[in-house]
Amino acid sequence: MRVFITSLLLAFTSLTVQAEVSIFACEPEWASLSQELGGDKVTSYSATTGLQDPHYIQARPSLIAKARRADLLVCTGAELEEGWLPLLQRKSGNADIQVGAAGYFMATDFVQLTGVPSQLDRSQGHIHAAGNPHIQTSPVMVLAVAKALTSRLQQLDNANQAYYQQRWLDFEQRWQAAMTTWQQQAKPLIGMPIVVQHDNWDYLISWLQLEKVGRLEAKPGVPPTVQDLSNVVKQLKVTPAKFVIHAAYQSPRASNWLVEQTSIDKRVLPFTVGGNDAATDLFSLFDNTLSLLLETTK
Amino acid sequence: MNSKTPLAAMISLALFSTAPVYADDLSDLKAEVMQMRADYEQRIVELEQRLQHTETKTQQVQQQVAQVKAAPSPVVAQSNNRFNPAISAVLNGQFSDYQNNADDYEISGFSLGGEAGLAREGFSLGESEIVLSANIDQLLYGQATIALHDHEGETEVEVEEAFIETLGLSNGMTVRAGRFFSPIGYLNEKHIHAWNFADAPLIYRGLFGNQLSTDGLKLSYVLPTEQYIEVGSTVGNGDQHPGSGEHNGIGDWLVFAKTGGDIGTNHNWQLGLSHWQASPDDREYSGGHSHGGGEAESVAFNGDTDITNLSFVYKWAPQGNFRQQNFTLVSEYFYLNDDGKLSHEDELASYEGKQYGGFVEGIYQFSPQWKTGVRYDWLGSKHRASDDELLEDADLDASGYHPQRYSLVLDWLPSEFSRVRAQINHDKSSSEDDTQFLLQYTISIGAHGAHSF
Numbered sequence: 001m002r003v004f005i006t007s008l009l010l011a012f013t014s015l016t017v018q019a020e021v022s023i024f025a026c027e028p029e030w031a032s033l034s035q036e037l038g039g040d041k042v043t044s045y046s047a048t049t050g051l052q053d054p055h056y057i058q059a060r061p062s063l064i065a066k067a068r069r070a071d072l073l074v075c076t077g078a079e080l081e082e083g084w085l086p087l088l089q090r091k092s093g094n095a096d097i098q099v100g101a102a103g104y105f106m107a108t109d110f111v112q113l114t115g116v117p118s119q120l121d122r123s124q125g126h127i128h129a130a131g132n133p134h135i136q137t138s139p140v141m142v143l144a145v146a147k148a149l150t151s152r153l154q155q156l157d158n159a160n161q162a163y164y165q166q167r168w169l170d171f172e173q174r175w176q177a178a179m180t181t182w183q184q185q186a187k188p189l190i191g192m193p194i195v196v197q198h199d200n201w202d203y204l205i206s207w208l209q210l211e212k213v214g215r216l217e218a219k220p221g222v223p224p225t226v227q228d229l230s231n232v233v234k235q236l237k238v239t240p241a242k243f244v245i246h247a248a249y250q251s252p253r254a255s256n257w258l259v260e261q262t263s264i265d266k267r268v269l270p271f272t273v274g275g276n277d278a279a280t281d282l283f284s285l286f287d288n289t290l291s292l293l294l295e296t297t298k
Numbered sequence: 299m300n301s302k303t304p305l306a307a308m309i310s311l312a313l314f315s316t317a318p319v320y321a322d323d324l325s326d327l328k329a330e331v332m333q334m335r336a337d338y339e340q341r342i343v344e345l346e347q348r349l350q351h352t353e354t355k356t357q358q359v360q361q362q363v364a365q366v367k368a369a370p371s372p373v374v375a376q377s378n379n380r381f382n383p384a385i386s387a388v389l390n391g392q393f394s395d396y397q398n399n400a401d402d403y404e405i406s407g408f409s410l411g412g413e414a415g416l417a418r419e420g421f422s423l424g425e426s427e428i429v430l431s432a433n434i435d436q437l438l439y440g441q442a443t444i445a446l447h448d449h450e451g452e453t454e455v456e457v458e459e460a461f462i463e464t465l466g467l468s469n470g471m472t473v474r475a476g477r478f479f480s481p482i483g484y485l486n487e488k489h490i491h492a493w494n495f496a497d498a499p500l501i502y503r504g505l506f507g508n509q510l511s512t513d514g515l516k517l518s519y520v521l522p523t524e525q526y527i528e529v530g531s532t533v534g535n536g537d538q539h540p541g542s543g544e545h546n547g548i549g550d551w552l553v554f555a556k557t558g559g560d561i562g563t564n565h566n567w568q569l570g571l572s573h574w575q576a577s578p579d580d581r582e583y584s585g586g587h588s589h590g591g592g593e594a595e596s597v598a599f600n601g602d603t604d605i606t607n608l609s610f611v612y613k614w615a616p617q618g619n620f621r622q623q624n625f626t627l628v629s630e631y632f633y634l635n636d637d638g639k640l641s642h643e644d645e646l647a648s649y650e651g652k653q654y655g656g657f658v659e660g661i662y663q664f665s666p667q668w669k670t671g672v673r674y675d676w677l678g679s680k681h682r683a684s685d686d687e688l689l690e691d692a693d694l695d696a697s698g699y700h701p702q703r704y705s706l707v708l709d710w711l712p713s714e715f716s717r718v719r720a721q722i723n724h725d726k727s728s729s730e731d732d733t734q735f736l737l738q739y740t741i742s743i744g745a746h747g748a749h750s751f
Contacts, residue, residue, distance in 0.1 A: 049563060053621040058613065060566045060751045061526035061558025068470045068520045079746075083714075087748040090439060093520050095466035099433065122715060122743075140362050179362075180355045207362075222713060223666055251622050251666075 021157050024066055024097070026075035026085060027054050028273040029136040030107060030145075032281050034074050037150055037167050041160050044074075050274030051249050054080055055126070055221070059087040067092035070103065072156060074149065077106025078113060078133035102156055108133055110148035111141050115202055126221025136272055138203035139179050139286055146171060178283055185290050193239060195232065195264065197246035197255050200271065204289070213239045216246075216254045224254050233261050245293075247271035267292050383432035383440075384745030388491050390424035392417055395735040405727040407679030407696030408504035408653060409583040411539055416734070417497075423448060424738070425490065427458070429747065439463045443489070458489075458511070470520035480512045480532060481554045482572050483630050484609040492749060494626070495707050496721045496736045499657040500675040501632050505605065507539050510574075512550070526568075528556045536576045540603055540634070543579025550576035558611075558751075563618040568751060570609040577602050578638075583692035597692035599649065601638010607631070611751070624663045631656035640688045647685035651694065654678050655701075667711050675703040701727045716741045 023044040025031035031046035038044065047063055048054050054076070057063075067073075067088040075081050089098055096103035113131025120129055135141040150168040154161045186208050194205075195214040198221070205212050214235050218228035243265035246255045252268065259266045269289050270279035278288040394400075400416040417424070424447070431441040443459040461476030479487050485502065486509055498508045518530030536542075536549015543549075551574070558568030581603075582596035608631045615624035636651035655677030663669035681694045689695045707721040716739070723734040 049618060051617040052619040056619075056621040058566060058620060058751050059748065060560065060613070061556070061568050062560045062566070064520060064528070065524065065526035065559075069522055082746050083748050085748075087750055089466065090463065091472070091520070091750075093464075093467055093470040093472045093518070095468035098466040101466075122713070126713070143363055176356060176359050176363075179359045180352075183355070183359065249617075249619055249621075 021153065022069055022071045024070035024073050026073070026081050027136070029142070029282065029285070030074040030076070032273045032285075033142065033146055033149065034072075036171050036282065037146060037164065038153055039163070039167050041157060041163060042153070045070075046274075050270060050272045050276075050279065053249050055083065057081070057084045059084040059091070063088055064091045067097060068094050070094065070097055072103045072105060072152070073097045074105045074107070076108055076133050076135070078108035078130035079128050080108075080133040102152070105149060105152050107145040107149075108135060111135055111144045114206070115199065125217070125219025132199060132202045134200040134271075135203055137201055137289075138207040139175065139182065139282075140207055141203055142282060143172070143175055143179075146175070174283075178286070182286055182290055185294065189293055193241040195236070195241045195244040195258065197244065197250055200247060201245060201269075208293075213241045216244070216258065223251075229254060229257055229261075232258065236262055236264065243267050245269055248275040267295070269293075381432075383430045384747075386429045386742055386744035386747055388425075388427040388429070388489070388740065388742050390426070390491065390738060390740040391421070392424050392496065392736060392738040393421050394419050394737075396732055397734075398730055398732040402730070403727065403732075404693065405500060405504045405677065406699040406701050406729070407677065407681070407694060408701075409693045410503065411507045411582075414503050414507040417736075424740075427489070427491070429745075431745075433465060434462065437465060439465050470522060472516075472518045472520075474516040474518075475514075477511055477513045478516060480510045480534075480552060480574065481516070481518075481530065481570075482510055482552060482574050482605065483607045483632065484568075484570060484611055484628060485630065486510055488750070491740050491742075494628070494659055494661045494671055495673055495705055496719055496738045497723070499630070499659075499673070500677050500701060500703055500727060501630070501655040501657060504653065504655070504677060505540060505632055505634055511538055512552070513538070514548075514550075526556070526558050528554075530554050536578075540581060540605075541576035541578050542581035542599075545577070545579070550574065564614055564616060566613045566618075566751070568609075568611045570607070572607045573604065574607075575602070575604040583694070595643055597640055597642040597688060599636065599638055599640055599692075601636060601649070603634065603636050603638075605632060605634045607633075613751075620663075621666055623665070626661045627659070628661075629656065629658040640683055640685075640692060642688050642691050645685060645688060647683045647688045649681070649683040649688070651682070652680040659705075661707075669709045669711070671707045671709075673703075673705040673707070675701070675705075677701040699729065703727065714746075715743070 021038060021042040023031070023034045023038065023042050025034055025044055025046045027048055028046040028050050031044040034042055034044040045066055047066070048057055075085060095101065098104060108130065113133070113135070115132035117124065117127045117129065120127070135145070146168065150164050153164045190209045191211055193211045193213045195216065196212055197216045199215060214232045216224045216229060216232055218224055218231070241264060244255050244258050245267045246252065248268055248270055255266050258264055269292055270276045270285055273279055273281060273285050276288065279285040394417050396416065396419055400419050403416045404410060426446045428444045429441070431439070434440045440462045441459060442457070445456045445458045447454055447456070457477060459478055461474050461478045463474040464472055467473060481487055485493055485499065490498070490509065502508055512532050512534035514532060514534030516530060516532040518528055521527040521529070532552045533548045534550045536545045541550045552572060554570065554572035556568060556570040558566070560566050578599055578601065581599040583599070610629045612627040613624060616622070632654060634653040636649065638649060640647045640649040655675070657673055657675045659671060659673035661669055661671035678700050679696045681689050681696065683689045686695070703726060704724045705721060707719060710718045719738045719740070721736040725732040725734055
């Protein structure tokens with residue numbers, strides 16, 4: 001009888017109050033992390049896919065509808081979404097996700113960014129004043145964000161504090177074990193010279209201790225000119241690199257050109273969850289990234 | 299660590315529970331136990347070594363994690379220039395070449411007022427805009443757009459927009475007050491520099507003199523549905539063309555509804571419907587022909603006016619990745635209905651007018667830095683007055699002519715802050731066909747604005 005009443009009560013409360021925290025993630029890595037940490041107490045939606053450039057997203061109708069019903073925004077921040085997120089916040093008419101509200105969570109607010117430009121001038125390309133925002137390429141950063149996100153979930157959903165704590169401990173343990181494995185696997189990569197297409201790999205590079213010897217985009221966000229590319233070719237003659245990497249969402253044109261010119265190897269990395277078929281969650285994202293990077297050294 | 303406990307239990311079990319014990323077997327048993335002990339000790343040592351190894355690796359990871367310094371304190375507000383508002387300026391300049399004389403430009407069946415004409419021929423400086431915006435406080439957001447442009451040799455300053463808006467009033471409600479672009483059509487809510495062509499669609503030029511703004515209040519509500527549905531209303535003072543005159547209280551009002559969504563990841567769409575009404579008081583038709591050289595008194599309209607708009611937008615990008623490639627289709631249709639009286643000097647006539655038309659434009663961005671597009675405009679009108687002479691005086695004697703225009707545009711976008719645009723129009727706004735060539739640059743400096751869908 002008591003079970004019956006309890007379940008009835010539960011059914012009733014789930015009707016009256018929203019049982020799950022509705023999370024609007026700007027990028028798939030944060031949707032995946034939210035799901036890891038929130039389990040069945042949250043629903044997470046990703047505004048973008050792993051095959052879209054997160055700088056250039058349309059503030060489209062479906063996103064306004066999602067933002068209007070969201071309890072929590074989980075985004076990268078550091079101006080990555082400045083072209084579309086502020087508009088969604090304003091159009092949503094949703095007080096919970098405005099700047100400074102508990103439902104406004106920007107991952108880059110909780111880690112120290114690198115690559116803060118010493119000169120803020122648009123002639124230098126599409127630079128981010130707050131620093132390089134592409135933190136999800138390092139599992140170390142992901143862990144720091146996960147911890148902060150856990151406290152935010154606990155703050156928002158008081159009733160399930162213990163649940164989130166337990167999910168966090170579980171995640172932390174699994175993540176650290178995975179990191180140990182990745183680190184072990186990545187030993188042959190230490191000091192490996194590489195070329196990047198766009199500066200969105202800085203955190204991966206410092207985590208794996210790779211060496212960036214060149215960049216195809218002379219200025220971030222500006223498609224490289226023939227001159228820029230031939231400069232890279234010249235540079236590679238002096239300091240050869242093992243391979244060039246670019247994200248799945250980026251145009252392969254520049255990298256392909258370099259491959260043709262210098263017979264350098266090319267690696268298309270998933271960059272985020274959903275960047276390729278193998279990267280289905282955060283764990284497989286790094287599994288896959290590492291196996292792609294290691295392929296060349298076999 | 300925990301793995302030691304069961305191990306110890308197993309060892310003690312092995313050592314002490316081997317019973318029964320017989321005297322003559324004792325030495326054998328002793329040897330056996332010693333052997334077992336040695337075995338287990340070796341295994342323990344091995345386990346300890348493995349454990350130590352794992353611990354050092356975990357420590358390495360933890361050290362790395364510790365190296366990620368927490369940000370000094372969450373810098374939540376990312377306002378540009380600390381607390382200064384986000385400031386940006388939009389500059390543009392144009393070179394125009396027309397076959398016909400720009401001063402003779404007219405659209406059959408429509409009376410052009412204000413800035414509705416063509417840009418001057420040759421080099422001209424377009425509108426320079428200064429946009430300021432910021433969150434005002436915990437409740438409000440504010441934005442002002444000041445436009446500077448030359449008109450007959452003098453620089454005019456115009457407040458294009460100056461409004462305050464609630465910041466997440468909750469439940470999907472937003473209230474806006476001040477001067478703002480009316481939510482009457484898809485393009486109308488966008489700044490001219492965000493349009494896909496260098497000039498306004500003919501229907502915008504004909505009905506609003508390019509763009510309709512409202513001085514008043516706007517209320518909008520996004521429904522809590524999976525599908526995006528927004529409904530809203532505005533009330534204004536009714537003095538903006540095609541409204542006119544001073545009204546105490548509400549001079550014009552509008553209702554709108556919008557919906558839209560995604561079809562898979564590649565396709566997005568939006569559909570909008572709106573209806574606007576006003577009661578113009580002495581709306582003047584600037585086209586008034588002067589009789590006998592003197593300054594002509596304009597024909598004026600008094601009565602009721604309503605406009606209905608239907609707009610459709612479709613966007614496509616492979617994988618929804620707009621950066622590399624995308625296609626946009628925009629189509630809008632307007633229908634204006636006038637019912638009232640025309641007056642000119644001491645003449646008076648009852649008048650019923652319909653003006654309608656629309657456009658379809660398709661824009662294809664084929665690489666991050668290049669896009670091209672085509673547009674087709676089509677208009678029509680019907681005017682009935684009890685005195686045809688007044689229609690003629692007001693420039694409304696279209697007699698069934700349908701203005702049309704074909705446009706072709708090519709944009710080069712060195713970055714998201716600059717654009718060079720070339721456009722060719724074949725313009726049949728009146729029976730005098732015209733070929734127009736426009737070359738334009740538009741740049742934006744300062745804060746990075748967000749663009750709506």
